[in-house]
Amino acid sequence: MDILSYDFMQRSLLAAVLVGITAPAIGIYLVQRRQPLMGDGIGHVAMTGVGLGFLLHASPVWMATAVSALGSVLMELIRWYGKARGDIALAMLFYGGMAGGVMFVNIAPGGSNANLSSYLFGSLSTVSPSDVTAISILAGFVVVVTLGLRRQLFAVNQDEEFARVTGLPVRALNLLTAVTAAVTVTVAMRVVGLILISALMVVPVAAAQQLTRSFAATLAIAVALGVTVTISGTVTSFYQDVPPGATIVLLTIAAFVVLTALAAPLARRRARAAAAAHPAGDPAECAIPATRGAGDKIGT
Amino acid sequence: MAKEPVIALSGVTAELGARPVLRGIDLTVGRGEVVALLGANGSGKSTAIRTIVGQVPVSDGTIELFGTPRRAFRDWARVGYVPQRTTAAGGVPATVTEIVSSGRLSRTRFGVFRKADRAAVRHALELVGMADRARDSVDALSGGQHQRVLIARALVAEPELLIMDEPMAGVDLASQEVLARTLKAQVEAGTTVLLVLHELGPLEPLIDRAVVLRDGCVLHDGPPPKALGQHALPGHDHVHPHAPAGTEPLRTGLLS
Numbered sequence: 001m002d003i004l005s006y007d008f009m010q011r012s013l014l015a016a017v018l019v020g021i022t023a024p025a026i027g028i029y030l031v032q033r034r035q036p037l038m039g040d041g042i043g044h045v046a047m048t049g050v051g052l053g054f055l056l057h058a059s060p061v062w063m064a065t066a067v068s069a070l071g072s073v074l075m076e077l078i079r080w081y082g083k084a085r086g087d088i089a090l091a092m093l094f095y096g097g098m099a100g101g102v103m104f105v106n107i108a109p110g111g112s113n114a115n116l117s118s119y120l121f122g123s124l125s126t127v128s129p130s131d132v133t134a135i136s137i138l139a140g141f142v143v144v145v146t147l148g149l150r151r152q153l154f155a156v157n158q159d160e161e162f163a164r165v166t167g168l169p170v171r172a173l174n175l176l177t178a179v180t181a182a183v184t185v186t187v188a189m190r191v192v193g194l195i196l197i198s199a200l201m202v203v204p205v206a207a208a209q210q211l212t213r214s215f216a217a218t219l220a221i222a223v224a225l226g227v228t229v230t231i232s233g234t235v236t237s238f239y240q241d242v243p244p245g246a247t248i249v250l251l252t253i254a255a256f257v258v259l260t261a262l263a264a265p266l267a268r269r270r271a272r273a274a275a276a277a278h279p280a281g282d283p284a285e286c287a288i289p290a291t292r293g294a295g296d297k298i299g300t
Numbered sequence: 301m302a303k304e305p306v307i308a309l310s311g312v313t314a315e316l317g318a319r320p321v322l323r324g325i326d327l328t329v330g331r332g333e334v335v336a337l338l339g340a341n342g343s344g345k346s347t348a349i350r351t352i353v354g355q356v357p358v359s360d361g362t363i364e365l366f367g368t369p370r371r372a373f374r375d376w377a378r379v380g381y382v383p384q385r386t387t388a389a390g391g392v393p394a395t396v397t398e399i400v401s402s403g404r405l406s407r408t409r410f411g412v413f414r415k416a417d418r419a420a421v422r423h424a425l426e427l428v429g430m431a432d433r434a435r436d437s438v439d440a441l442s443g444g445q446h447q448r449v450l451i452a453r454a455l456v457a458e459p460e461l462l463i464m465d466e467p468m469a470g471v472d473l474a475s476q477e478v479l480a481r482t483l484k485a486q487v488e489a490g491t492t493v494l495l496v497l498h499e500l501g502p503l504e505p506l507i508d509r510a511v512v513l514r515d516g517c518v519l520h521d522g523p524p525p526k527a528l529g530q531h532a533l534p535g536h537d538h539v540h541p542h543a544p545a546g547t548e549p550l551r552t553g554l555l556s
Contacts, residue, residue: 032392151411155402158390161383162453165353165463166406167376205392213437214395 003238011132012124012191012244016234018139019188019200020227024208025146026184027201028219029177033157038075038178039198042185044094045071046194047101049186050119054108060119061134065186071097072178080171122193122245124237131190138187145180153177154215191230193245199252200226207256210263225255304331305364306461306492307352312361313516314344314351321347323516324361331460334493334506336524339513345496346384348513349465352494353381365461377406380459382450382467385443396441396449397434400424403453424456425449427485429478444475451479455486462486464495468503476502500524 003009023039030038049067053060071093078089105111118126127135146153156163156173164170181201188197208221233248240247307329314322321344329335337345350356352363354370363370366378380403403424404417425431428448433441438449447467454462462483468476480502487493487506500507504524512520 028392032390034391036391149411151402151405151408151413154394154398155405158394158399158402159383161350161353161355162381163402164355165376165379165381166403166457167374168405209393213393213435213440215392215398218392 003235008125008127009234009238011127011129012234012238013231014132015127015135015187015191016230016244016248017227018135019191020230021223022139022142022146022184022187023192023197023200024204024222024226025219026142026177026181028205028215028222029146029153029157030181031202031205032154032215033160033177036202037198038072039181039185039201041075041090041094042068042072042182043189043194043197045097046182046185046189047116047119048097048104049101050116050189050194051101051104051108054111054115055104059130059134061131061138061186061189064119064189065134065138065183067097068182068185069179072182073175076175076178079174118193119189120193120195121243122189122191122196122248124191124234124244127190135187135190138183142180142184142187145176149173149176150219191234191244192248193243196245196249199249200230203249203252203256204229207252207259210256210259211266225252229255304367305329306331306333306366307494308362308364308367309348309352310362312348312351312363313359314347314356315359316347316356321516322351325513325516325518327511327518327521329492329494331492332487332490334487334508335495336500336503336507336510337494337496337513338498338500338510338525339519343513344516345513346465347516349463349494349496353379353463377457378460380454380457380462382447382454382462382464384465385447385450385469393437393439395435396425396430396438396452397421399438399449400452400456403456406457420456420458424452427455427482428452442472442475443470444472447471448475448478448482451482455482459491461492461494464493466496466498468501469498480506 004013027036027039030036046064046068048071049064050060052058052067053063056063074093075090078086078093082089101116102113105113105116152168152173155166156168156170157177160170163173184201185194185197188200192200204222204225205218207225208218212218212221229248229251233251234244236242236251237244237247305328307327309325309327312322312325312327313320325344325348327335327348337348339345347356351358352365352370365373366375368375400421401413401417404413404420405411407420408414408417422431422434425434428451430445430448430452433445438446441449447470451464451467454464467479471479483493483503484506493506495503497503500510507524509522510520510524511518512525
């Protein structure tokens with residue numbers, strides 16, 4: 001295991017494990033509320049934070065955390081109040097964030113797009129000891145929120161209207177989801193890169209749900225898959241000298257394809273088992289109840 | 301009103317966009333009463349329900365729940381809500397148990413489930429006859445079975461007041477009977493019920509009072525209209541798909 005004799009690889013592998021846990025853990029709620037691309041938007045906004053970090057000689061990780069958290073709150077507010085023009089406002093936020101990042105990096109003394117590139121696509125050799133500290137603290141926050149509040153987040157993202165009537169603080173939980181997603185983006189930025197983060201939030205969840213029937217199992221398998229691909233991607237990147245972010249994402253997509261292929265026979269077996277367990281079956285939905293005429297409107 | 305009001309709406313108006321949907325609704329539901337909100341599509345009955353649960357903002361008038369102004373009301377465990385089935389669709393698989401459990405959160409501290417909470421989930425599933433499907437994905441259920449799960453989710457917190465929006469819409473006959481039986485048991489145990497219905501159907505014997513809305517106003521508040529067959533129900537428009545295009549629907553209901 002000569003790979004572990006390098007300090008930078010120890011740091012990269014630790015960061016990779018934390019990314020593998022946190023990205024699917026928050027991603028599952030984004031998929032559940034049908035906003036799987038939110039991570040992508042936050043990644044764009046985070047670029048302004050990285051640029052500001054260079055310009056102000058501050059830590060790019062902490063600056064990106066602050067700016068993307070702010071951006072995610074703004075996205076959530078646009079979702080509430082934006083209505084029809086919300087999409088346009090979001091587009092401006094995303095591209096403004098990206099343009100801001102490029103601009104700030106280039107006006108920073110001695111800065112160029114080359115500095116930005118390791119944040120965009122991930123890089124193993126640049127994970128510094130202070131990055132590892134920041135990533136560990138932020139990952140801890142993400143795990144506490146996504147696992148500690150899993151019942152509340154499940155309820156809100158499954159059915160917001162019902163969640164409000166159970167007395168849950170729906171708005172606060174939505175804001176917390178957005179901020180947690182933003183924090184996850186900055187956790188993953190060093191290893192996977194800002195452009196590819198969203199893939200690691202969404203694809204493991206999509207792959208897991210090919211096999212599962214429950215939310216709990218989907219979460220467990222997605223996290224297991226996330227850790228597997230981030231570790232194997234990081235190791236591959238080390239030996240083959242390929243970019244880690246791209247390797248991890250391609251491995252995740254390969255896992256999705258394999259699990260989808262495996263899922264088809266599994267689904268058939270389950271359907272047979274279900275048919276055996278409920279032999280009487282339920283009336284087919286398309287049967288017209290005897291009390292109704294064909295022309296009746298059925299409760300719209 | 302002899303009985304203590306559980307729901308009291310007074311002069312409630314609401315708009316969706318710029319369109320007025322409720323134009324001053326007065327509605328009182330006393331403890332133990334079963335009240336049906338009837339009316340044609342677009343009459344405002346769903347909006348009325350949704351103002352009560354705080355989903356639609358009220359532009360004027362007052363709403364009280366258990367004698368407390370709705371804005372100050374915090375005791376949501378006393379209210380069980382069954383929204384229209386279309387609102388509940390997540391992008392990740394979930395089991396029947398997971399969905400019903402989310403209705404129990406109002407009875408837990410910080411979402412921590414104890415033995416009694418798990419027992420309540422099992423009991424609610426037994427009430428609607430879905431205990432044998434507890435571990436199945438809700439995606440594998442029929443429309444009627446899904447509706448039974450949503451009603452179990454409302455019952456699991458053991459509410460004193462049930463608010464239901466079209467619980468019978470798109471529900472097969474077998475499930476309609478299960479739902480009617482479940483509701484009857486709840487009413488006998490003293491639960492207050494306010495429900496939106498498109499037609500009285502199998503729930504008719506349970507209903508104490510019917511409130512009929514038209515164009516956002518209360519048109520009738522009293523005993524449920526006597527049904528003379530399905531087609532005599534209030535607001536029932538005879539829409540004949542085979543009639544020539546542009547023909548006005550033939551209106552024979554109370555609302556004509």
